[in-house]
Amino acid sequence: MRFETSTPPDGVDWAAVAAWWDAWGAPIGILIVIVGAFIAFRVVRTIIGRVVGGVVSGVKRRADAADTEALSNSPLAQVRVVQRTRAIGSVLNTMLAWVIAALALILILSILGVNAASLVAMASFLGAAAGIGAQGVIKDFLNGLFMVFEDQVGIGDLVDLGAASGVVESVGIRVTQVRDVEGTLWYVRNGEILRVGNRSQGWARVIIDQAVPYDADVDLVERQLLDVATAMSEEPEWLGRVIDKPETWGIESVSPDAVVLRLVVRTRANARDDVARELRRRVKDGLDELGLDLPSVQKVVGDGLEAKP
Template structure:
């Protein structure tokens, strides 16, 4: 039986494999095509398998880091939170908030890692198939540069949203002040933050346009209530307010909504209507509005019960200009606004 012709000199890509296949099978066409029929597919398969393994390991590391950081103050918190005494102890719900933020960041990091691995695999596979990657990479670089200039606002919004989420500047349900709008956060995206203001208007704000954020729902809040007491006895009025504040502090219904008991600081300012006394109380951020309303109500009722509110209203004098054309009203009085007291 005649032996098959030996492989041609073109079998140069994998001479050892080519010779081994030819000696094993005696088929020159299989030996000459072994590089593309066997070696190339095996290399591509190995690239894909290694990429899948790398993706699995990277995702596993990200998941473990996210889970461990969700219960600590070491990673997903501002640097100041790691300084002893720099911030007060966490209030209820902080752990849940930290866990939700960590999971969101983990999802983003896993998506980014998958995209990077996929891009690298595609380039390696194209290189194995003999595609010249130099023009492709050059074209991709030029296209990326053009897109970067044209979509720089989009990139800025994306990066701003990523860092806002990473630093926990605000979250869904927080009441924030972003300068132009004050409202409740309804959705936080990597490009758009959605706020609903007190009138019910829904605002869509690009993250890149948010230069400063005032979060009224993080940590604790200080409720400040200024009460005018007129020209009454300041010590007596302060004692009445202090008794009402102490009653609120000892009320079991409101005890969980106060970090520190209310305190009457004293005279805050002097106005034409008399003195203004200030009362403060430190509360969890989510309880500040209801505590403020209850404190105002109790302070008002205490002044009314002590008769101080009646003395305040009785001692007020309002000056009004007389109506023009009335008998006895001169032109000078009408111009200068002189008139009787009511």
């Protein structure tokens, strides 16, 4: 008796299927991983884009602005929300792209038969190479990331970054662009920023150290300075920019030729310079009314330049 074994009972040649899979299984698996990684990245990017777009659209509606550029005429806080949200969205897209790419690479290497020990060794080697060869880039990236998330600077802020001072025009993950008062655009690497002095957040203080003749009536001059500042702060044009009552802090320094008195006005951060210029003009007019012969600036000893805490 002879048994036929060439064709399996169920009609499927599993040996042929196994041989075909041995030949094409790895390429198909790699293709599936690549397509899956691409789809995952598209899905994640779409989700992040919708979240960022929702935040930006909400700000535009509250600001009654038709486009992002129109937000320049809106409150600075709304502009900062848009800039910060988009920067965070860009960072998340980049980070997730690298994570998905790394996972896909690991899966592909596993399909090709690379064992776990080799993968760990390769990851350690790549990490060491990145740490040695790209220390500056990584430092720039991390510092820029913290600057964005902590809202240390924003577009339109007047800042002192140590390396450059001026108005922020762009906040990137690696480089921050600052334009100084002369119009020079400075590109400051985020990794080189050790401190950030921001003059556009919260409130600011206008400090005027006014020198008057040594024999002047200090009390009279102080009252005149305070009256001038108070009258200005109560005018409709300046009422929204001055956020506290003006103060005189008394005598800051004394020299044989002059007495320096300090006048202080607390303002909104973005209105400091405008208030300071107008207040100086009015102080000059107020002192002219008293008929004071002001001492020469070169003779004034400015010992009291430190601001009162």
